[in-house]
Amino acid sequence: MKLARLNLAVVGAGPVGLALALHAARSLPQAQVTVFDARPADKDVAGDPRTLALSLGSVQLLKRLNAWDGRHAQPIAEVHVSQAPPSLATPLGEPQVRIRAIDEAVPMLGAVLTYGAVVAPLQKAWEAEVQRFPQRLRSRFGTAVQGLKPLAGGVEVDAGIAEPFDLAVVAEGGVFSEQARKALASPYGQTAWVGQVTLSGAQPGVAFERFTRHGPAALLPLKPTDDGLLRAALVWCVPSDDDPVHDLSDTQRLAVLNTIFPAAAGRLVGITPLKAFPLGLNAERTLVSGRTVRIGNAAQTLHPVAGQGLNLGLRDAYELVDAIQTADTLEATLRRLEWRRAPDRWSMIAATDFLARSFTWKAPGLAAARGLGLTALQLAGPVKSLLARQMMFGRR
Numbered sequence: 001m002k003l004a005r006l007n008l009a010v011v012g013a014g015p016v017g018l019a020l021a022l023h024a025a026r027s028l029p030q031a032q033v034t035v036f037d038a039r040p041a042d043k044d045v046a047g048d049p050r051t052l053a054l055s056l057g058s059v060q061l062l063k064r065l066n067a068w069d070g071r072h073a074q075p076i077a078e079v080h081v082s083q084a085p086p087s088l089a090t091p092l093g094e095p096q097v098r099i100r101a102i103d104e105a106v107p108m109l110g111a112v113l114t115y116g117a118v119v120a121p122l123q124k125a126w127e128a129e130v131q132r133f134p135q136r137l138r139s140r141f142g143t144a145v146q147g148l149k150p151l152a153g154g155v156e157v158d159a160g161i162a163e164p165f166d167l168a169v170v171a172e173g174g175v176f177s178e179q180a181r182k183a184l185a186s187p188y189g190q191t192a193w194v195g196q197v198t199l200s201g202a203q204p205g206v207a208f209e210r211f212t213r214h215g216p217a218a219l220l221p222l223k224p225t226d227d228g229l230l231r232a233a234l235v236w237c238v239p240s241d242d243d244p245v246h247d248l249s250d251t252q253r254l255a256v257l258n259t260i261f262p263a264a265a266g267r268l269v270g271i272t273p274l275k276a277f278p279l280g281l282n283a284e285r286t287l288v289s290g291r292t293v294r295i296g297n298a299a300q301t302l303h304p305v306a307g308q309g310l311n312l313g314l315r316d317a318y319e320l321v322d323a324i325q326t327a328d329t330l331e332a333t334l335r336r337l338e339w340r341r342a343p344d345r346w347s348m349i350a351a352t353d354f355l356a357r358s359f360t361w362k363a364p365g366l367a368a369a370r371g372l373g374l375t376a377l378q379l380a381g382p383v384k385s386l387l388a389r390q391m392m393f394g395r396r
Contacts (some may be wrong), residue, residue, distance in 0.1 A: 003271045003327060006031040009157045010101040011145045013037035015052070015115075015310060017171030018122035018298035019315035022065050025137055027321050035126065037157055041141035045123065047312055048116035051194075053207075053220050053307040055110040058314045059392040061295040069294055072117040073364035074223040075108035077101050077205035079391075082262055083371045086213045092170040092349070094262070095371035097378045099388045105132045109392060112207070112220045112233065148292055155291040166291065166330060169320065171313070173297035176280045184349075187280035188356050190215055192243050192304060193236040195274040196222065197257070202230045202266030209305075210261055211370060214238045216305045217260055230266070235304050239360070240278060279303055281353050287341060288334045293320065303356035307392070315394045316341060344395040 006028060010021045013035050021035045039045075053076075054062075062068040065201045082096035101109050140159060148168055149156040155168045176187075197219070206217040215237035222231040236257070238245050245253065250271050257268050283300040287293055296313025319340055320333075327333035358370070377384055 003324065003333075004030060005166075006324065006330070007154075007164075007166045008033045009155075009163075010035045011037075011118075011148075011157070011168060011170045012140065012172035012296075012298065013039070013123065014171065014173050014296070015118050015122060016313035016317050017169075017327050018119065018126050018174070019061065019065060019067070019314055020169060020171060020295070022067065022122060022126050022129060023061075023316070023321045024324075025126070025133070026065075027325060029084065030253065031324075032138075034140055034163075034165075036140045036145050036157070038144035039141060041127075041139060046116040046120035048114060048119065050115040051112060051196075051222070052118055052218060053110060053112050054118070054285060054308055055308070055392045055394075056106055056108055056309045057310040059108070059111055061314055061318055062122070065122070065125060067121045069117060069121045070111075072223060073103075073113040074112040074221050075205055076112060076207050076221065077108060078108045079109060079207045079209070080262070080264060081209045081374060082094070082211070083374060084210050084260055095374040096262075097374050098392075099384065104385060104388050104392075106354065106392070109207075109388070110386065112222055126147045143240060150290045150292075153291070159170040168292045170292065170294045170298045171296050171317070173313075174301075175277050176282055176301050177295075179282050179301060182282050183285045184281060184283040186195070187278065188332075189240050189305060189360060190237050190279045190303075190356065191240045191243055192277045192279050193234070193238065193274040194277065195234050195272040197232050197234050197268045197272075198270035199230040199232060199266040200269045202232070203264070204230060206264070208265045210263055211359075211374075212260055213359075214244060217257070218304075218354075219261065219265055220307070234274070235272070235281065235307075236274070237303075237305070237359075245274070278380055281313070281349070281356075281388075283349055287316070287345075288338050291330070291334075293334065293337070295320065300345065302349065302352045305355050306348070306352050308352070311394070312348055315344060319385075347390075347395050 008031050010017050021033050024033050079099045130139050143159045146157040154164050154166050156162050205221050210217045210276055218235045219232040254268050254271050276295045287299050295316035302309045323333045323336045
């Protein structure tokens with residue numbers, strides 16, 4: 001037996017909110033779905049240049065929703081994680097872990113593309129569904145939700161006019177510094193400098209993460225330009241109170257970055273102006289509060305060290321719809337969702353939080369221990385494969 005009816009409000013038309021709405025529209029024919037977002041419907045989102053890293057599981061979900069445009073995506077064939085000197089030398093050389101798609105028998109580990117290249121196809125697919133089923137699907141773009149109020153057996157959504165719904169799902173994102181603080185909120189005392197770099201002598205499709213004494217730095221491969229120029233998105237994390245990046249010129253930043261990343265990453269020959277974002281953990285203890293569910297960044301904003309925030313949110317969306325499909329009552333749905341999402345959600349929160357905080361600890365030998373851990377992981381094939389599967393598909 002399934003729910004006879006469902007009046008669902010989705011607050012936020014970013015990647016997670018639109019994926020949820022589209023999946024619900026197609027998988028729950030008994031559901032009325034309304035999407036709210038403050039941005040106007042005619043605002044062009046396709047050109048939003050922010051970089052997103054999607055896992056293979058996320059790519060597969062978007063393909064299932066017919067909302068994937070691979071023309072603008074750079075597949076990730078390999079992830080290379082290493083520790084910058086000084087670190088404990090090993091007989092195998094520099095501590096590193098290499099995870100390759102070919103070793104995992106998958107076409108890619110994930111893909112890198114812009115925010116606009118993810119959202120625009122999702123919004124187009126959603127609007128097509130609204131035109132097909134106007135009697136049960138609604139878009140309320142240009143309409144900011146001002147508040148949510150619990151009701152007996154439902155929730156009231158105040159978007160200028162108060163409307164009752166059976167369930168409201170909040171999927172609005174935002175960065176750590178702009179969010180209201182949740183139950184688990186803690187700044188890391190770190191700043192992420194983000195932008196793009198151009199590369200010479202790099203191998204296409206390889207993502208690099210480098211552990212330094214200041215924090216992690218990452219290069220995410222971008223689709224080459226039409227003239228073949230290799231590019232990568234840069235995420236460079238450093239202490240906020242002793243920021244070694246802030247006062248550097250672009251030339252100086254390039255020089256420093258070329259001392260950070262390994263030779264396999266190629267030589268960085270160009271850099272865009274960098275933007276700075278304070279980092280921290282901001283998470284709810286539970287996804288569910290009455291008839292309101294929070295998913296994606298509305299539920300947990302993580303350190304970018306593993307690049308898993310959006311992937312976690314897309315899995316939240318998929319699991320919620322899947323739970324509704326098999327539940328007799330909404331209460332049973334929400335209980336099932338909480339239990340099903342807990343292992344994946346809390347393991348990712350704990351792992352990213354531990355790793356982020358470890359760069360602020362001053363314990364002697366910590367860098368050496370981290371290097372030994374990388375070397376051990378590289379040698380432990382089954383364990384490395386298990387980690388790769390969790391990064392691609394989440395904890396199951």
